[in-house]
Amino acid sequence: MQTSFMILLPNVLLSGFMFPREGMPPLARELGLILPLTYYLEIMRSIVLKGVGLEALWPQSLALVGFAVLFLWFSTLRFNKQLE
Numbered sequence: 001m002q003t004s005f006m007i008l009l010p011n012v013l014l015s016g017f018m019f020p021r022e023g024m025p026p027l028a029r030e031l032g033l034i035l036p037l038t039y040y041l042e043i044m045r046s047i048v049l050k051g052v053g054l055e056a057l058w059p060q061s062l063a064l065v066g067f068a069v070l071f072l073w074f075s076t077l078r079f080n081k082q083l084e
Contacts, residue, residue, distance in 0.1 A: 011037045036067045 012018060014028055015037040021029055032038045039060040046052045046060075054061065 011035050014038070015041055017041055036064060039063045039067075 014032040015035050042060045
């Protein structure tokens with residue numbers, strides 16, 4: 001439970017979900033860029049509020065695909081180590 005708070009709370013606070021990213025200090029804005037939730041929120045807001053398509057959202061989509069590949073690669077390495 002405590003670990004989930006340590007992961008979930010920074011994600012929500014630094015992604016721009018609760019506070020606008022423009023009002024954050026520069027360090028907090030930079031830390032928010034390493035969180036997948038930041039890109040997901042940008043995509044969801046653009047689709048729901050603005051009605052834009054994938055042609056305008058390809059940088060955020062590419063970032064999420066990169067995170068997915070990175071996490072899949074890392075989990076595969078960890079799983080292989082556990083099997084050995």
